[in-house]
Amino acid sequence: MxxxxxxxxxxxxxxxxxxxxxxxGAAGLYLRGGFNLGIxxxxxxxxxxxxxxxxxxxxxxxxxxxxxxIGRLDLQIVGSPKNQEFIVKVIAPADDxxxxxxxxxQILNLLSESFGQENIEFKQSxxxxxxxxxxxxxxxxxxxxxALVLILIYTAFRFHFIYAAAAVICLIHDxxxxxxxxxxxxxxxxxxxxxxxxxxxxxxxxxTIVIFDRIRENRALMRDADxxxxxxxxxxxxxxxxxxxxxxxxxAVAAIYVFGxxxxxxxxxxxxxxxxxxxxxxxxxxxxIVLGWxxxxxxxxxxxxxxxxxxxxxxxxxxxxxxxxxxxEGRVPVSPSGGAAAASAPPPAPSSPAEGRExxxxxxxxxxxxxxxxxxxxxxxxxxxxxxxxxxxR
Numbered sequence: 001m002x003x004x005x006x007x008x009x010x011x012x013x014x015x016x017x018x019x020x021x022x023x024x025g026a027a028g029l030y031l032r033g034g035f036n037l038g039i040x041x042x043x044x045x046x047x048x049x050x051x052x053x054x055x056x057x058x059x060x061x062x063x064x065x066x067x068x069x070i071g072r073l074d075l076q077i078v079g080s081p082k083n084q085e086f087i088v089k090v091i092a093p094a095d096d097x098x099x100x101x102x103x104x105x106q107i108l109n110l111l112s113e114s115f116g117q118e119n120i121e122f123k124q125s126x127x128x129x130x131x132x133x134x135x136x137x138x139x140x141x142x143x144x145x146x147a148l149v150l151i152l153i154y155t156a157f158r159f160h161f162i163y164a165a166a167a168v169i170c171l172i173h174d175x176x177x178x179x180x181x182x183x184x185x186x187x188x189x190x191x192x193x194x195x196x197x198x199x200x201x202x203x204x205x206x207x208t209i210v211i212f213d214r215i216r217e218n219r220a221l222m223r224d225a226d227x228x229x230x231x232x233x234x235x236x237x238x239x240x241x242x243x244x245x246x247x248x249x250x251x252a253v254a255a256i257y258v259f260g261x262x263x264x265x266x267x268x269x270x271x272x273x274x275x276x277x278x279x280x281x282x283x284x285x286x287x288x289i290v291l292g293w294x295x296x297x298x299x300x301x302x303x304x305x306x307x308x309x310x311x312x313x314x315x316x317x318x319x320x321x322x323x324x325x326x327x328x329e330g331r332v333p334v335s336p337s338g339g340a341a342a343a344s345a346p347p348p349a350p351s352s353p354a355e356g357r358e359x360x361x362x363x364x365x366x367x368x369x370x371x372x373x374x375x376x377x378x379x380x381x382x383x384x385x386x387x388x389x390x391x392x393x394r
Contacts, residue, residue, distance in 0.1 A: 005236045008228055011288035018173055018285060025180020035183055038190035039074065039128060041137050044091040045103050048124035049111065051084040056115040058084045066114040070106065074188070077261065085123075092127075100127040140194045147198065148172070151205060155212075163212050166289040167205060170281045174204050177277045178270065192267045200274030207245070207282040211238050215287070227294055231287050239283070246279040 029035070039046055051058040063086055064075050074089035088107060092099040104125060111120050148168055155164035175197060182189060214234040222230055250272065257268035 003236075004229070004232050005239070006232050007235050007283060008232055008288055008291055010284065011291070014280075014284035015288065018177070018281070021180060022173070022176050025176060025183060028180060028184035032183055032186060035179075035189045036186045038188045038193075039089040039091065040191045041140075041189065042091050043093075043099075043129055043132075044089060044127075045100055046124075046126040046128070047088045047090075047104065047107055047122060048078065049086050049088060049107075050121040050123055051086070051111070051115050052119040052121070053082060053084045055119045056084075058115055060086070062114065063111070066110050067107065069110060070103075076263065100125075136191070140191070144175075144194075144197065144201075147201060151201075155209070158209075159212055159216065162290055162293050166286050166293065167208050167212070169289055170208055170286040171201050171204060173285055174200060174274065174277050174281055178273050181273050182270070187269065188266060190263075190266070192263055193270050196267050196270035196274060199271060200278055203249070203275065204278030204282060207242055207278060208286045210241065211235055211282060211287060212290075214238050215290070227291065231291055235283060235287055242279060242282060246275055249275050 051063070060075060060077055060081070067073060067075070067088065070090060072091060074087075076087045076089075078085040078087055090103055090107075092103075104122075108117070108120065108122070148171060151171065152164050152168045155167050178197065178200065181187075182193065187193075211234055214237055215231060218230045218234050218237075219227075222233065225233075253268050253271045253275065257265050257272065260268055
C-alpha cells in the first residue's frame with residue numbers, strides 16, 4: 001500500500017456532524033408531532049377492493065378523489081393498474097368499537113356514487129385493534145434491543161469490550177439518523193420499515209467487524225507503529241471493499257425503489273438511507289470511537305502512575321527490578337536495601353606471596369558461588385560387543 005489516508009484527523013468534525021443530524025431528527029420529531037405511524041402500529045381498517053375494469057375506468061387519482069371525504073387514508077395499487085385493484089387503509093380513533101362496520105359502509109357508499117355499486121367487489125377486510133397495535137410496537141422495540149444486546153455480547157467475546165461498545169454505539173447512531181430522516185420527511189413507519197432497520201443493523205455491523213478484524217491483525221504485524229497509524233492503515237486497506245459493497249447494494253436497492261410498488265418503495269428507501277449512513281459510520285465513526293476510548297485509557301493510566309510513583313520513581317524502580325532479576329539468575333546478590341550488593345566488586349589481590357599460596361589441608365578458593373552443587377556427568381565409553389565365532393561342525 002503506497003498511501004495511507006488519515007481518516008482519524010477528521011473524527012471531531014464527523015462526530016459533530018453526526019450529533020447535528022441526531023439533534024435535527026429530535027427537533028423534527030417535536031415539530032412534526034411524532035412519527036407517521038402506519039396501520040400496523042395504530043388501530044385501523046384495511047380494505048382490498050376490486051373495481052370492474054370493463055365497466056368503469058378507475059385510476060388511482062379518481063379513487064382518491066372519490067374517498068376524499070374520509071380524510072386521512074392510505075391508498076395503494078395492487079399489481080398492474082389495468083386490474084384496478086386497490087388497498088385502502090384508514091386509521092381508527094381510539095376506543096371506537098363501531099369503527100369497522102361504519103367505515104366499511106362509508107367506503108362502499110362513496111365508491112358506489114362514482115363507479116356504481118355493481119362494479120365494486122370487496123375481496124378482503126382486516127381490522128387492527130388498539131391492543132394489537134400496542135403489542136406490535138412493544139415487540140418491535142424488544143426485538144431491536146435484543147439484537148443489539150446479542151451483538152454486544154458476540155463482539156465482546158470475539159474481540160474486546162471496547163470494540164463491542166463502539167460497534168453498538170455505531171449501530172444506535174445509524175438507527176437514530178435513519179429514524180430522523182423518516183420523521184422529518186414524514187415517511188410512514190410500518191413493520192416493513194422495522195424490517196429495513198434490522199437489515200441495516202446487520203449490514204452496518206458486517207462492515208464494522210471487517211475493519212475491526214483488520215485492526216486486530218495490524219496490531220500484531222505493525223508492533224512499532226502507534227495506534228493512530230494502525231487504525232488509518234486498516235481503514236485504508238478496507239476502503240475499496242467497503243465502497244464496492246455499498247455501491248453494489250445501492251444499485252440493487254435503487255432498482256427496487258424505481259420499479260417497485262408503494263410498500264416496496266418505502267422499504268427500498270429505508271434501505272438506501274441505511275446503507276449510506278452505515279457506510280459513513282463504518283469509516284468515520286466506529287474506529288474513531290475505539291481510538292478515543294483507547295487514548296482516554298492511556299491518559300488515565302499515565303495519570304495514575306504519576307500520582308503513585310512520581311516523575312523520578314520510574315528509573316530507580318527499573319534498576320531495582322533489573323538487579324533483582326539478575327540475582328534470581330545467580331549473577332549478582334542483592335542487598336536488603338534493594339540494590340546490588342558490594343560482593344559484586346572484584347576480590348582484592350593477595351598482599352603477599354604467602355597469602356596466595358595454598359597451605360596443606362586447605363582448599364583453593366573457588367570462583368563458583370557458595371551453596372551451589374556442581375554436578376559433572378560422564379558418559380561411559382561404548383565398545384562394540386565382540387561377535388562370537390561359530391564353531392564349524394566337522
